[in-house]
Amino acid sequence: MDNMDRGERIRIAGGEKVSSVAIRDFGPQDSEAVSVLIRENLLKVNSRDYPEQIIQRMVNLFSPEYIKLISAARKMVVAIEGEKVIGTASLDGDTLYTVFVDMDHHGRGVGRSLIRYLEQVAWNSGVCILKVPSSLTAEHFYGELGYRRVQVIESEEFGTDIIMSKDLRPVTYREYTPTGKEFIRLIESAGWQGITEKGSKQLETALCGSWFIISAFKGDQLVGMGRVISDGVFQAFICDLIILPDDQGKGIGSGILRRLLKKCKERDILMVQLFAAAHKADFYKKFGFKERPLEAPGMRWVSRSSDV
Known part of the structure; x- marks a missing residue:
C-alpha cells in the first residue's frame, strides 16, 4: 500500500x-x-x-x-x-x-x-x-x-x-501483570461485584500469584487480560478474562484465550477448567470447552461469614 x-x-x-x-x-x-x-x-x-x-x-x-x-x-x-x-x-x-x-x-x-x-x-x-x-x-x-x-x-x-x-491501533499481547489499579478498572468495566472491595494492593498480590498472565494493549492502553492459576503440571484454571466494553467483539478475547491455552498445551497440562460468565458459554465452546455433565457437575464454595 x-x-x-x-x-x-x-x-x-x-x-x-x-x-x-x-x-x-x-x-x-x-x-x-x-x-x-x-x-x-x-x-x-x-x-x-x-x-x-x-x-x-x-x-x-x-x-x-x-x-x-x-x-x-x-x-x-x-x-x-x-x-x-x-x-x-x-x-x-x-x-x-x-x-x-x-x-x-x-x-x-x-x-x-x-x-x-x-x-x-x-x-x-x-x-x-x-x-x-x-x-x-x-x-x-x-x-x-x-x-x-x-x-x-x-x-x-x-x-x-x-x-x-x-x-486503528493494532492490538499487541504481552506477558504483563496489571497493577491493582489497572485490574480494578477492568473489573469495574465488566460490572463484576464483590471484588474491588479487596483494594488495589491485595488484588495486585492476587495477580502476582498467577501462573501465567496475558494482557492486551492498544498502544500503551491496557484493554484486556486473562490469567491462569495452575500447579504447572496437571490442573489449570482460567479466570479473569476481561475486555473493556468498547473493545469487545474485535477478537481480543480470542487472542488472549488462545495464548493461555497454548501455554497450558506447552506444559502438557491435562485439565483446563473455567467458569463462563453469563451468556458466554458459546464463546468458550468454540475453543473446545464443554459443559460438565449433570452427573459430575461443576461446583463452587464461596466463603461467607456465617458459613463456618
Missing part, C-alpha cells in the same frame, strides 16, 4: 467465481461510472430505510460533476474488475465517506477491501481513530468491520446519520 498510484490487486471470492480486482486512485474518467453506481445503490438499497424525498435528494446530489468536486478534496479510490468500476470509497482526514459497491458484487468482499485499503492510508497518515457517517442500511456492515456507534444525527435534509468510529 505504500505506492498508492499502482493500485492493489486483491482476490475476491463470490460463490464459485474468483476474480482479480484492483483498487486504484479515482480519476476524472471514473466520475460517470461512480455516479451511476452510487445512484443505483441509493434507489435500490438505501431506499428501504429512507423516505423517497431524501433518496431523491441524494440521487440528485451525486452527479458526475459533484463526484469530481469531492474527489478534489478527498482521497477517493475505486475498485476495478477488468475495465469496470465496481466500487468506490473516499477518505477525508479521519473520516470515511461514499463507500458503495456495484449491486452485482455485494457480499463478495469488495467493500471490505476498499475500507481496509483506506484504513491503511489513514493509519499511515497518523490517524488512530477513524470515523464514518453510516446510513441505517450500512450500520451492520460497518459493525462487522469493528466500527461502533458513537452518535446519531437526525436532519430533514439527509434523515438519519449514524456516526461510527474504529480504533
Whole structure:
C-alpha cells in the first residue's frame, strides 16, 4: 500500500467465481461510472430505510460533476474488475465517506477491501481513530468491520446519520501483570461485584500469584487480560478474562484465550477448567470447552461469614 498510484490487486471470492480486482486512485474518467453506481445503490438499497424525498435528494446530489468536486478534496479510490468500476470509497482526514459497491458484487468482499485499503492510508497518515457517517442500511456492515456507534444525527435534509468510529491501533499481547489499579478498572468495566472491595494492593498480590498472565494493549492502553492459576503440571484454571466494553467483539478475547491455552498445551497440562460468565458459554465452546455433565457437575464454595 505504500505506492498508492499502482493500485492493489486483491482476490475476491463470490460463490464459485474468483476474480482479480484492483483498487486504484479515482480519476476524472471514473466520475460517470461512480455516479451511476452510487445512484443505483441509493434507489435500490438505501431506499428501504429512507423516505423517497431524501433518496431523491441524494440521487440528485451525486452527479458526475459533484463526484469530481469531492474527489478534489478527498482521497477517493475505486475498485476495478477488468475495465469496470465496481466500487468506490473516499477518505477525508479521519473520516470515511461514499463507500458503495456495484449491486452485482455485494457480499463478495469488495467493500471490505476498499475500507481496509483506506484504513491503511489513514493509519499511515497518523490517524488512530477513524470515523464514518453510516446510513441505517450500512450500520451492520460497518459493525462487522469493528466500527461502533458513537452518535446519531437526525436532519430533514439527509434523515438519519449514524456516526461510527474504529480504533486503528493494532492490538499487541504481552506477558504483563496489571497493577491493582489497572485490574480494578477492568473489573469495574465488566460490572463484576464483590471484588474491588479487596483494594488495589491485595488484588495486585492476587495477580502476582498467577501462573501465567496475558494482557492486551492498544498502544500503551491496557484493554484486556486473562490469567491462569495452575500447579504447572496437571490442573489449570482460567479466570479473569476481561475486555473493556468498547473493545469487545474485535477478537481480543480470542487472542488472549488462545495464548493461555497454548501455554497450558506447552506444559502438557491435562485439565483446563473455567467458569463462563453469563451468556458466554458459546464463546468458550468454540475453543473446545464443554459443559460438565449433570452427573459430575461443576461446583463452587464461596466463603461467607456465617458459613463456618
